[in-house]
Amino acid sequence: MNIDQAISARHSTREYTTQAVDEEVIVRLIGAATLAPSAMNLQPWRFTVIRDQALLDRISREAKACLLETLAPGAQSERFHALLDDEHFQIFYHAPVLILISAEAPGQSVVEDCALAAQNLMLSACAEGLGTCWIGFAQRYLNTPQGKQALNLPQTWVPVAPIIVGHPKTEPAPVAHQAPQIRWIG
Template sequence: MNIDQAIYGRRSTREYTTAAVDEAVIDRLIDAAVQAPSAVNQQPWTFTVLRDQALLDRISREAKAHMLATLPSGQQSEHFLTLLNDENFQIFYHAPVLILISGNTPGQAVIEDCALAAENLMLTAYAQGLGSCWIGFAQAFLNTPEGKKILGLPSEWTPVAPIIVGHPKSAPAPVTHKAPEVRWIG
């Protein structure tokens, strides 16, 4: 698969089979992630791989409660509130793997560096026939002392990109993209 096919074909996947993802494939995704550029070549990332469904269920419950307790009023869309209050909604969509990319050193560009690694990981997952999705519902909770404790993360690390990975049940529908606003100067 060429890069254009991966960029234009990758979609966020929210329905997975129960099939496991081989450890060698996970290693390949992480190897692709670390090929990303980083500010001053600091490569400030670390990868936590979770395959324990009971632990993912626990994190899902705690992350939903955290979001409900901390979302500013007025930013609570009806859609989000419905999902977060649904006890059957699991924020990781029962994907077999969560790969959390965290910044492991302080720095001005750690978020951007980890995001670049995440994009490489997701594009490679698609090229391998896998689905992926960045789970924004998990980010804030995983960056709390409680969230870090559950995963055994050092307090100075910054969880940035919780990416689920698995075998998609079906191909996600194409998404309509807005036309970019482009400003030319000169």
């Protein structure tokens, strides 16, 4: 698969088989992530791989409770509230692996650096025939002292990109994309 095919084929996957992802594949995905550019080549990213489903279930429950406490009113939050209130909804979609990309310490460009690493990881996973999804519902909780403690993360680490990885149950439906809005100057 070439890069254009990976970019076109990569979609957020929210249904996974129970098939494990081989450790060597996970290491390859992380290797691809570390090839991302970073500000001043600081490479601040650190990776935490979670395959313990009981722990992922616990983090899901705690992250949902954290989000429900802090949702601002609005149409979007009403939709999220219904989803987060559902005891059967697991924010990691029962994927076999969560790869959390964190920065070693707060800094000016760590979010951007980790996001670039996450994109590399997700494209590499697509090329391996795997599905991925960035789980925004986990971010706020994982940045709390309780969230960091649940994963035994150093308090100085900044969790940025919680990416689930696994074998998709089905091929994700294509997503319609809007045409880009381009302003040309000169």
